[in-house]
Amino acid sequence: MLVTDMDDTLYPLSLGLNLFCRKNIQEYMLELLHIEESEVPKMCLDLYREYGTTMAGLKVLGYEFDNDEFHAYVHGRLPYEKLKPDPVLRNLLLSMPQRKIIFTNADHAHAVKVLNRLGLEDCFEGIICFETLNPPKQINCMDVPNDNHVLTDLTENGCFNSHPQILCKPSVEAFEAAIRIANVDPKKTVRLITFLESDMGRLLLLCGYLDMFWPFVFKTLGINS
Template sequence: MDADHGIAGVKYECLLFDMDDTLYPMSMGLNLQCRHNIEDYMLEHLHIEESEVPKMCLDLYKEYGTTMAGLKLLGYEFDNDEFHAYVHGRLPYEKLKPDPVLRNLLLSMPQRKIIFTNADQAHAVQVLNRLGLEDCFEGIICFETLNPPKEPKDDDDMVIESAEFNNDNNLRDSHIICKPSLEAFEAAIRIANVDPNKTIFFDDSTRNIETGKAAGLQTVIVGRSDLVPGADHVLSSIHNIKEAIPEIWEVEVDNIKGRIQSQGLEAMVLA
């Protein structure tokens, strides 16, 4: 994708954000409910033995990045949109409230800001709308970006499309590209057209952070108090960005380092 790579003098050109359990805390409970919905789908639609479902769901998530990716590789056949509608369609989105503090922080950052999530388009748009952050990001790299559907959707303008992957439908059905695979990170870097050395990646997953670092990104683990392998910074909450990484707002003009004032740079944000 072609885009302005920020303003002169800024150390970082792009901020790449995971969404779930990163832009809002895990305590909201959507993660747990999502796992329950996946287990119900495995039981009701794939007819997997009830006693095997919980362990299988967790094991596949740990092995392949998402349970869905693991199920596909094991040969289970199901429609991706149907799966996402079932798993995300019953989430308690009403628990997510507008976050004006985070919104103001994001709008005060001069860099490009992009969502990078394993979730599908509908879920990503729903979450950002609920948080009041829908206009804080240039675009969304989501499930459909890395795994283009056979038939084009009526896409939201924010969702970044990609046609660079194998067009073999059978291959795409069985091989899902998602974090924490290096393939997913390298694809996101190409699609967003960013320099990884000048890009900061925020995520709550230690596995994603490790791969992000391997892909050359600057990394920030969110929702913890201790550094993990591959992390350059740690945030107990996404709201602590300014205290932990003040250089996001620092610019060098004629070799003099200054600080960008915290004002909504809405003109730089693309819907």
């Protein structure tokens, strides 16, 4: 089975989408949460490092905001036109017989846009994303929005209640939830492909703790440049 991150992994980091995303997050903190401008850059980075995402850290600190509004502000203004179809990567993925799943901290709408722009929308069995791990209420698994029969959120094997804190990578709880949702046999190898080279230490510790992940850490899988 192949579990892969998406942003800065299926496409090159050099495209700079992460920088646009960070800029939008900082503007959201400044304009909508009214955090002091001088504090925003360091706070944004510190929360990301501590909690996995700046959004998760803001929630822990007690900031109240709508999750969908946050995602629309941060991702809705990204220059998706920078993403181009990647036929080489597409053929590579389609040639692999293993189950293939996206595991991202991003929201579902962003994941769908990225995969569609890359021409990879039918290369994965499903997507485990923000809404999968953080539904707004206790839901029937089939209530999670789908885009087509291939590109779905993998919630068929488990539902989750709302969390007082956001559940996201790289927490052990997020990986355990993803394993449960994807119906993975914990005794079988799962290959994790991620850009998180800076988090390699945490990922290796996580693999040892879960005793089921074999990490492949690359700078990117994206072929185009």
